[in-house]
Amino acid sequence: MTVAASTSESKPKPVKAVKVKGESKHLYVSFGLLVVVLVMWEVLPGMLDVPRYIIPTLSDCLAELKNMYAFDKLLSHTASTAIFTILGFVIGSALGAAIGYLLGMSPFWEKVVSPYILALQIAPKVAFAPLFIMWFGYNSMPKLLVTVLIVFFPVLVNVLQAMRTVDRDLVNLARAYSLTRWQIFVKIEMPSTLPNLMAGLRIASTLAVIGVTVGELVGGNVGLGYLISYGGGQANAAMVFNAIGILTVIGCVLYMVLERIEARALHYLPKDSH
Amino acid sequence: MALEFKHVTKQFQSNSGEMLTAVKDVDFRVEKGEFVSVVGPSGCGKSTILSMTAGLYQPSIGEVSVSGERVDGPNPHVGFMLQKDLLLPWRDIISNVEFGLESRGLNRAARRAKAMEVLNACHLGGFEQHYPYQLSGGMRQRAALARTLAIDPEIILLDEPFSALDAQTKLLLQNSFSKVIAEQQKTTLLITHDLAEAVLMSDRILVLSERPGTVIAEIKVDLPHRDEPLKRRNLPEVSEYAAQLFSYLKLEEKAF
Numbered sequence: 007m008t009v010a011a012s013t014s015e016s017k018p019k020p021v022k023a024v025k026v027k028g029e030s031k032h033l034y035v036s037f038g039l040l041v042v043v044l045v046m047w048e049v050l051p052g053m054l055d056v057p058r059y060i061i062p063t064l065s066d067c068l069a070e071l072k073n074m075y076a077f078d079k080l081l082s083h084t085a086s087t088a089i090f091t092i093l094g095f096v097i098g099s100a101l102g103a104a105i106g107y108l109l110g111m112s113p114f115w116e117k118v119v120s121p122y123i124l125a126l127q128i129a130p131k132v133a134f135a136p137l138f139i140m141w142f143g144y145n146s147m148p149k150l151l152v153t154v155l156i157v158f159f160p161v162l163v164n165v166l167q168a169m170r171t172v173d174r175d176l177v178n179l180a181r182a183y184s185l186t187r188w189q190i191f192v193k194i195e196m197p198s199t200l201p202n203l204m205a206g207l208r209i210a211s212t213l214a215v216i217g218v219t220v221g222e223l224v225g226g227n228v229g230l231g232y233l234i235s236y237g238g239g240q241a242n243a244a245m246v247f248n249a250i251g252i253l254t255v256i257g258c259v260l261y262m263v264l265e266r267i268e269a270r271a272l273h274y275l276p277k278d279s280h
Numbered sequence: 281m282a283l284e285f286k287h288v289t290k291q292f293q294s295n296s297g298e299m300l301t302a303v304k305d306v307d308f309r310v311e312k313g314e315f316v317s318v319v320g321p322s323g324c325g326k327s328t329i330l331s332m333t334a335g336l337y338q339p340s341i342g343e344v345s346v347s348g349e350r351v352d353g354p355n356p357h358v359g360f361m362l363q364k365d366l367l368l369p370w371r372d373i374i375s376n377v378e379f380g381l382e383s384r385g386l387n388r389a390a391r392r393a394k395a396m397e398v399l400n401a402c403h404l405g406g407f408e409q410h411y412p413y414q415l416s417g418g419m420r421q422r423a424a425l426a427r428t429l430a431i432d433p434e435i436i437l438l439d440e441p442f443s444a445l446d447a448q449t450k451l452l453l454q455n456s457f458s459k460v461i462a463e464q465q466k467t468t469l470l471i472t473h474d475l476a477e478a479v480l481m482s483d484r485i486l487v488l489s490e491r492p493g494t495v496i497a498e499i500k501v502d503l504p505h506r507d508e509p510l511k512r513r514n515l516p517e518v519s520e521y522a523a524q525l526f527s528y529l530k531l532e533e534k535a536f
Contacts, residue, residue, distance in 0.1 A: 173366075175362060175364060175366055176366055176368070178336055179360075179366050181336065181354050182334050182335070182336065182354050182355075182358070182360060183354075183356075183379065183380040183382075183383055183431070184354050184356055184383045185382070185383050186383070189382075189383065193368075193379075193382070194368075197368065197370045200370070274369050274370045274371075274411045274412075274413065275369070275413070276413040
């Protein structure tokens with residue numbers, strides 16, 4: 007990485023100047039676009055006589071956000087959703103990775119269970135939510151289980167796929183150096199599959215928010231998903247808008263944290279192929 | 281002697297179920313410190329010979345022994361190197377060189393010291409903190425040689441280690457490999473399809489026939505400068521040896 011940095015610094019100045027200008031240009035346009043959309047959101051509903059229970063304006067939403075903070079325990083709902091998103095993500099991806107590695111080490115069992123994995127992967131996981139409520143009641147268990155289930159598969163499938171494509175020559179090299187099966191797993195297979203594991207985790211992080219939201223929508227009286235169904239019931243569109251916005255922020259933060267971890271963990275990959 | 285093949289035959293089951301003979305009745309010896317090349321047409325079982333020496337699989341008939349001991353599994357006295365450098369991309373160069381030492385009960389400091397020593401011998405001092413993607417192809421192959429030498433093998437197996445490199449890098453790398461191998465007095469078996477490379481680097485050349493591969497000729501290269509192929513290259517006899525190999529492999533008949 008130090009090499010890459012020093013080479014880009016040694017580039018001739020004019021090229022660098024043009025590049026910086028080009029890089030920040032899309033940021034300006036991006037920001038400009040946001041401003042245009044926000045202004046239209048604020049102005050258009052009033053001009054077109056759209057009632058606020060259909061499309062609340064930006065200022066309606068901000069006012070409602072204040073109310074939610076004051077009267078609807080917004081912070082505790084947000085915290086609950088965030089905690090269960092992370093918890094479900096961690097448990098689901100740990101299980102997915104563990105089973106992915108186990109099956110990856112045993113081609114026999116992989117063949118035995120792969121049709122069922124495929125079937126379960128296709129089955130819509132969110133549809134399990136009412137079942138979980140019947141089994142576990144109106145508590146946090148159903149939303150945690152939906153999240154675990156939805157996060158589990160992309161991680162499992164990515165790890166399994168990567169285990170199949172580990173370079174056989176690397177494994178032979180390790181065998182020739184008399185490494186044990188466990189050492190081969192830790193020193194060759196785990197690091198070889200890391201890029202795929204990280205890709206699976208990134209996909210899983212976006213799904214985790216969906217899992218928690220569906221769990222909260224279907225049952226319970228805690229969380230942003232609950233606020234969505236509560237707000238919907240009262241024709242309070244601004245509350246629904248706000249809850250969706252905060253859910254999106256939770257998902258983005260999780261995704262960005264993973265991106266950071268990935269950049270750290272995979273620092274040895276050259277930038278262009280990354 | 282360092283390596284001995286005693287009437288070795290290796291058969292594989294092909295996908296269609298029939299038995300395929302890769303090499304047949306291969307019989308040769310390599311003395312300690314000798315540099316022997318194996319040349320032959322593609323698919324003649326060159327790599328099978330290498331894998332049996334490394335102990336990755338056993339002969340169907342016959343016996344392979346390294347330093348008088350029968351090879352019946354992965355063998356700590358054998359170091360091998362392929363066309364691919366097989367450096368672990370997530371490790372820096374020095375940790376890559378240490379890789380082969382990690383199953384040998386050495387402590388961290390001893391491993392590091394040994395790795396530094398071979399890195400210096402391979403003229404890679406100063407690059408130990410670099411990652412493989414930051415090095416050129418030739419340097420990566422030198423790092424792979426350092427990893428192979430780090431385990432102090434009694435015999436080094438080289439499976440076409442230069443075939444993925446451009447012509448100039450290849451010449452320089454052949455030279456640096458020859459020097460290091462001569463300095464360390466390692467017994468070496470080089471598998472190659474490059475006839476000139478075989479003549480430039482070896483003491484002796486074994487010519488294999490088409491499948492099922494068997495040794496059809498053994499040529500002693502009686503030339504100086506085994507440790508410096510760039511010098512040996514200028515000797516007029518080199519082309520005679522190459523022509524001799526050429527005729528053994530019956531390449532004229534295949535040309536059109």
